[in-house]
Amino acid sequence: MPSATFVALDYVCPSLGVVMATMTFAAPVSSLRDRLARGSLGNLNPTPWAMMTGNCLGWVGYSFLTKDLFVLFANVPGLMVSVWLNIGACKLQYREYYDARLRYRLGNADNGRAILSSPGTGSRTSARNDAANDQDPNGRDEFSGDDEYDIEVEVVPSTVGHERKVLWVILLWAIVFSIVAHVSFTHYVREQIIGYIVNVNLCFFYGAPLSTIVEVCRTRSSDSLHVRTVAMTVLNCFFWLAYGMAVSDPFIYVPNGVGFVFGCIQTLLLVVFPSKPSLSANGGGGDVREVLIQGGDEDDSTGADGNESGIL
Numbered sequence: 001m002p003s004a005t006f007v008a009l010d011y012v013c014p015s016l017g018v019v020m021a022t023m024t025f026a027a028p029v030s031s032l033r034d035r036l037a038r039g040s041l042g043n044l045n046p047t048p049w050a051m052m053t054g055n056c057l058g059w060v061g062y063s064f065l066t067k068d069l070f071v072l073f074a075n076v077p078g079l080m081v082s083v084w085l086n087i088g089a090c091k092l093q094y095r096e097y098y099d100a101r102l103r104y105r106l107g108n109a110d111n112g113r114a115i116l117s118s119p120g121t122g123s124r125t126s127a128r129n130d131a132a133n134d135q136d137p138n139g140r141d142e143f144s145g146d147d148e149y150d151i152e153v154e155v156v157p158s159t160v161g162h163e164r165k166v167l168w169v170i171l172l173w174a175i176v177f178s179i180v181a182h183v184s185f186t187h188y189v190r191e192q193i194i195g196y197i198v199n200v201n202l203c204f205f206y207g208a209p210l211s212t213i214v215e216v217c218r219t220r221s222s223d224s225l226h227v228r229t230v231a232m233t234v235l236n237c238f239f240w241l242a243y244g245m246a247v248s249d250p251f252i253y254v255p256n257g258v259g260f261v262f263g264c265i266q267t268l269l270l271v272v273f274p275s276k277p278s279l280s281a282n283g284g285g286g287d288v289r290e291v292l293i294q295g296g297d298e299d300d301s302t303g304a305d306g307n308e309s310g311i312l
Helices: 004-026 029-038 047-066 069-109 161-182 187-207 210-219 227-246 250-272 288-294
Strands: 113-118 124-126 150-155
Touching: 004 069, 004 227, 029 069, 047 069, 047 161, 047 187, 069 161, 161 187, 187 250, 210 250, 227 250
Parallel strands: 113 150
Antiparallel strands: 124 150
């Protein structure tokens, strides 16, 4: 008859880990839904969501090799949630980018210049040629004399910054899976390759909140820490750490041990530096010219809800 310790470590802990992992991945869902309703990312940092996609892809592949159903069930929901989160972040980045361009155009229109977005080349033309039929009731051209405007036609980027991050993550795992599947490796070597690379992915995943931790220490305020996500991270990593040690799998217990430490650090920061009222609750606006220069890539800002640090 199995001992109580065996049952607790080999079945209870991973089962609770599946639940905690799903709750960790789903923690920013309500916040993103709120930002979608507002039409702006605000303080959300979507970078961990791209890492979440790669993290879940890697662990799903690892579960296929190790036949570990707990790892599989913990990451399939996370993979689906991460896809939705990334799509939502890209929508908002496009929205913010074009809103900023619109404000910039309106500002330039006061100076006699309008900027139009177009898939064409960056050529210039006179508004007179585009408004040949726009005449007043007396038959005079509305754009005659000093009323002539220059219209600058711009090339609009086809992707925003977060899209490029997600595409690079997916490309990386497509290459890894192709090599593992088509090169004559032993089963053990395949497990090692996937295990090491998914842990490298986790380094970036866990690295995403580092800038937030620095910001909290600098401002002495935990505004940018998401309490629900931090709590789920600590519990999630604890259960997977116990399970990884029970099955003697360093690819599971090492990264979860690191994640548990990071979660405890963030919990300590929440206690030491209580949250202060935010001066930019709406999260919109900002310097229009800065947004235009960055080409809509605003996803590196620290976020209130983007610090997802679970592993499985």
